[in-house]
Amino acid sequence: MxxxxxxxxxxxxxxxxxxxxxxxxxxxxxxxxxxxxxxxxxxxxxxxxxxxxxxxxxxxxxxxxxxxxxxxxxxxxxxxxxxxxxxxxxxxxxxxxxxxxxxxxxxxxxxxxxxxxxxxxxxxxxxxxxxxxxxxxxxxxxxxxxxxxxxxxxxxxxxxxxxxxxxxxxxxxxxxxxxxxxxxxxxxxxxxxxxxxxxxxxxxxxxxxxxxxxxxxxxxxxxxxxxxxxxxxxxxxxxxxxxxxxxxxxxxxxxxxxxxxxxxxxxxxxxxxxxxxxxxxxxxxDDVSPYEDAKIRLLNGSHQMLSYPAFLSGHRRVDLAVKDPLFNAYLTAFLNDDAGVWLKSLPGMDLGPYKKKLLDRFSNESIADQLDRLCLDGGSKIPGFLGPTITACLENGKDARRLAFLLAAYDRYVRVGKDDDGATYPLREPNAMRLVQPLIDSGSKETLIESVELVGPLPAKDERFRRQYDIYVDALEKHGVRKTLERLDALVD
Ligand code: NAD
Known part of the structure; x- marks a missing residue:
């Protein structure tokens, strides 16, 4: 009909x-x-x-x-x-x-x-x-x-x-x-x-x-x-x-x-x-800022944390990636230990249940959300979705290894153009390519971590974060996403 x-x-x-x-x-x-x-x-x-x-x-x-x-x-x-x-x-x-x-x-x-x-x-x-x-x-x-x-x-x-x-x-x-x-x-x-x-x-x-x-x-x-x-x-x-x-x-x-x-x-x-x-x-x-801050840092931040690593590992669906114990543990740690620590519950938005429900929402197989949708235009999304968490961690001297890993995975996603199984994908990065294409063309080892537009000024200056990022870039190249994620803690000090 x-x-x-x-x-x-x-x-x-x-x-x-x-x-x-x-x-x-x-x-x-x-x-x-x-x-x-x-x-x-x-x-x-x-x-x-x-x-x-x-x-x-x-x-x-x-x-x-x-x-x-x-x-x-x-x-x-x-x-x-x-x-x-x-x-x-x-x-x-x-x-x-x-x-x-x-x-x-x-x-x-x-x-x-x-x-x-x-x-x-x-x-x-x-x-x-x-x-x-x-x-x-x-x-x-x-x-x-x-x-x-x-x-x-x-x-x-x-x-x-x-x-x-x-x-x-x-x-x-x-x-x-x-x-x-x-x-x-x-x-x-x-x-x-x-x-x-x-x-x-x-x-x-x-x-x-x-x-x-x-x-x-x-x-x-x-x-x-x-x-x-x-x-x-x-x-x-x-x-x-x-x-x-x-x-x-x-x-x-x-x-x-x-x-x-x-x-x-x-x-x-x-x-x-x-x-x-x-x-x-x-x-x-009266003021929506604390609500948008909480939602963007938790929901959109988790989406972005999942996107490139899960996609490069060969996953294509959000629900299946979230049900994969490796990614589930990584996202749970991000929510509780990276993004969540800087946020407070609000009237009408209790963050404890909100965080718990998020992973259930992501694992909804009937809507089978696509990882490539989450990967799209990271150059515009990373600054807003992950930038505040990166800044909060580094300003407070907190270890932010999962974020260093995510940036290393993003670097690989835009630079290499192939997932860990060798499958190619169309790069849809209308904004980041202004930054990234010159790096790719020059074959430079210079990294996305120096892009203030993407990650703010702190990552490039923070020695520990930079070292972690470099280690993860190498590990991703040599061992792929799964093995790097399994050894996320062991690889860095
Ligand atoms: P979509 O691709 O289905 O629709 C986007 C629409 O915006 C299209 O009609 C497209 O032509 C138009 N558009 C894109 N760039 C434009 C431009 N520069 N000028 C004018 N029109 C333009 O995507 P969607 O799922 O509807 O998401 C759109 C936006 O909604 C997201 O970028 C996000 O900010 C917001 N949003 C989406 C979701 C989601 O789950 N899809 C959730 C919350 C918020």
Whole structure:
């Protein structure tokens, strides 16, 4: 059964329809970057919130900008914004919802920049939310927005024909200002520390390059709440799509699979209104920093700790790697002895059970998360996910051998391009390659540990850490990941 609105009252058993009348819902949120995570997170909370009759003006206008989103865009158009989300608990029990929150959808390369700008300038849109990935914010190693990025340059030269997220956001804000319309709130849902502040930095830098007066207006008028988001949502490969459709009985070209866990802690900075997401489980707080710190250091940090070593050892699935006793012990030690020691429990987030549950979540075989997803763009992720733990350990004189090992594994991953079984893999490192490619080309022995952009200034200066790193680089080359990890303690003093 193809997934279209006319099918909603005849869905297969076990598949929930949107719990509201889509005909009554209009878009109040425009979301840029309709990928897997948005569909399983913000869209799910919003889908629930739309059951409240007073919330009907908070539907979602989905927007994608990039060429590679074409197949997804075709699916959203054919299905009029509908798609299914299948949530699996750690025991494999599935719950499937058809999500109806995306009541409009635009694909910029086909629908045109003018149409997207016009919709973003509409006063009905009061929030522009983002999942454009960590690298999408274009913040360089000095914390500056990259005005030299090709898309940014294009968008500054062609303000009415932008291609990138910041060209659209700033272009729409400029139109609203000129028309005397209130701005929208810009809400990042990406996995960045202080994601609102990062979005603000990018938007203001772009706006300033267009017009200092516009930048000043945005600075004074636009809110950029920080938020901590969590739900493991792997990419939907064609094989996963077919498996999901076989299980649900739907013919959905854009299904999403995710864990049953979901969390969103959000700062209440929305001068121009927001949906009452707190009625449906969102935790609204004054300061999200301790929550994002805890989540990013523990969850994303563990993901990154697992990624390169497990992948190089020959694993491809997160659940299987976490069930491997060698990696399980390594991650448990990282959580308790490296990342966890610097963090405290918070209201609504008790870190003891949180850490215990994390490894259960990772070992959920029904979502079979992919290690190559975790490996993707380490150059943008390592600084945020592991940087604070590395700094805390080294500043306090604490042995950080597991982190030295991880950096050695990352070095091997980007430099050698083959796993321990000799299998090659595509390197997807859009940001790190600026640093790494010159090292590879020169055949230099100089190491990634000296890259302040990646790991901060302390690792290169810390003799013990540097020595451990060098030993692990050698051991990985001679003995591979498993043997090095088995002897992680014995190899160093
Ligand atoms: P995805 O690949 O399914 O979707 C990413 C979307 O962002 C795509 O539509 C892509 O075209 C778009 N995009 C990427 N770079 C962009 C850019 N520079 N400008 C504009 N659009 C851009 O990935 P996903 O799983 O949806 O993850 C997206 C982000 O969500 C992650 O990078 C992370 O910050 C956050 N997140 C993901 C998860 C997860 O488990 N997948 C969990 C928490 C947070």
């Amino acid at each position: 193809a997934l279209t609105p006319s099918q909603l009252d005849r869905l297969p058993p076990g598949v929930d329809a949107p719990p509201f009348d889509r005909g009554k819902v209009t878009a109040g949120i425009a979301h840029i970057g309709v990928g897997a995570f948005h569909r399983a997170h913000l869209a799910i909370y919003t889908n629930l919130t739309l059951t409240d009759p007073d919330m009907a003006s908070w539907g979602i206008l989905g927007i994608n900008l990039l060429e590679h989103d074409k197949p997804l865009a075709d699916a959203f158009k054919a299905q009029q914004g509908l798609y299914s989300v299948s949530e699996f608990d750690p025991h494999g029990t599935r719950t499937t919802h058809v999500v109806g929150a995306m009541v409009e959808y635009l694909y910029a390369p086909v629908d045109g920049a003018a149409k997207v700008l016009q919709r973003l300038a509409d006063p009905a849109i009061r929030i522009v939310s983002l999942t454009i990935t960590e690298g999408g914010y274009l913040i360089d190693e000095h914390g500056q927005f990259r005005l030299d990025d090709a898309t940014v340059k294009h968008d500054l030269e062609h303000p009415d024909e932008p291609k990138g997220a910041f060209g659209f956001i700033v272009g729409a804000l400029a139109r609203r200002r000129a028309a005397g319309v209130e701005p929208f709130t810009v809400m990042s849902c990406d996995n960045l520390r202080h994601n609102g502040a990062q979005a603000k930095k990018a938007v203001l830098a772009f706006a300033k390059a267009r017009s200092p007066e516009l930048a000043a207006w945005i600075d004074a008028q636009v809110d950029f709440p920080n938020g901590m988001v969590d739900r493991i949502t792997p990419a939907t490969t064609p094989a996963v799509r077919d498996e999901l459709n076989a299980a649900t009985g739907l013919t959905d070209e854009a299904p999403v699979v995710c864990e049953d866990f979901i969390q969103w802690v959000l700062e209440d900075k929305f001068r121009h209104g927001r949906p009452a997401w707190e009625r449906h489980g969102v935790q609204i707080v």
